[in-house]
């Protein structure tokens with residue numbers, strides 16, 4: 001809100017954006033090209049004819065989203081190497097729940113519908129649970145800060161004009177069911193080169209996230225990218241590894257007790273006492289390290 005003592009001195013607009021579609025490693029470039037999905041990073045800069053970069057960005061991601069929706073309907077038959085068949089036949093435990101197999105809960109060979117590649121052995125119940133994910137996660141650098149204003153405003157307009165309801169439902173994905181094996185170096189060169197990173201700091205934000213995703217997948221066999229927060233992810237890891245089923249709160253008083261116990265607080269481990277030692281403080285001790 002502009003009051004009478006406020007003077008507008010600047011009006012900020014987006015100048016450019018960059019998008020990179022990060023596909024699974026064993027999805028072929030041919031398949032992406034077949035659905036006209038960009039395989040290289042896109043850098044866009046506003047021009048005189050097209051100055052509205054935020055709008056262009058939203059149109060671009062909605063457009064890519066529609067193409068991904070079509071791509072996800074691909075269903076290639078399973079391809080297994082002799083070694084994979086051998087591993088599948090001899091294995092005794094489901095890769096997700098670690099449970100054994102039985103006549104009632106049989107062994108299933110789970111494959112990537114987009115590549116046909118065999119991924120893991122699953123119990124029938126896990127295989128069924130695995131198939132219901134219907135979203136394509138998008139990651140924004142620094143969205144919680146300054147840039148979000150432009151994008152969120154633009155997404156708001158987009159929604160009014162676009163019938164996105166059926167599209168959302170169609171976002172069907174089996175992308176989560178594999179371990180990631182990356183050729184890190186080639187990938188890193190590609191990202192660095194194409195995004196034109198100026199500093200290692202800028203690059204490392206993206207790299208750290210990619211690396212974190214890989215480690216989560218290897219350690220827990222859960223896809224971190226599908227969680228909104230790290231605590232949410234941790235919560236699932238805890239449930240998975242302790243194999244504890246939490247009791248449903250059906251008693252009203254018990255429910256109230258839990259609700260009263262929920263607090264929104266700020267928690268941080270802090271040092272209790274900090275004392276600076278440098279030239280500007282009165283009792284500076286030059287024998288000790290500066291701080």
Ligand SMILES: [Zn+2]
Nearest residue numbers: 094097123126
């Ligand atoms: Zn299972």
